[in-house]
Amino acid sequence: MSASHDHDHDDAHTGPIKTPKQLAWAVLFAFVVPVVIIIMLANYVSTATKPAAGTGALEGEAVAGRIAPVGHVEVKDANDAASLKTGEQVFQAQCSTCHATGALGAPKLGDAAAWGPRIKTGVEALLNSALKGKNSMPAQGGGEFSEFEIHRAVVYMANQGGAKFDEPKAPAPAASAAN
Secondary structure (H helix, E strand, O other): OHHHHHHHHHHHOOOOOOOHHHHHHHHHHHHHHHHHHHHHHHHHHHOOOOOOOOOHHHOHHHHHHHHOOOOOOOOOOOOOHHHOOOHHHHHHHHHHHHHOOOHHHOOOOOOHHHHHHHHHOOHHHHHHHHHHOEOOEOOOOOOOOOHHHHHHHHHHHHHHOOOOOOOOOOOOOOOOOOO
């Protein structure tokens, strides 16, 4: 009974690999096969149908789209009264993000209590704050809208808050040098 007990005890402490040939197969399946599978998956994922000669990828329009500049310059005539936005249009496009909701401490449109102290400083002080920025509000001067359009938006918002500011006059057309 003691001999069989020793034999069972020895089997409990040995692994399934008993020969060098079994070790080689275990190494192969444990390391080489997963590496080959990973390489094959990476190749499968990264290989897509790539355009070749004779496809639409090399047509003039496709090439022009790929090499087109990122930005472009748009020259606007500041004296063209038809292209100037109203105060409400500028408010809707730019100012409403904060002034419609009161975000970042901005006075809400039509809130007379919030606008009252600001209106007392005058339209020039309000315009200066709008153009140069104040507290969390960034500077708007030189942005998408002209100073005249920003002025219109300031007057619009202040008047909605109880002010009686006059609408700013449109800039005079530049004198033409026709002589």
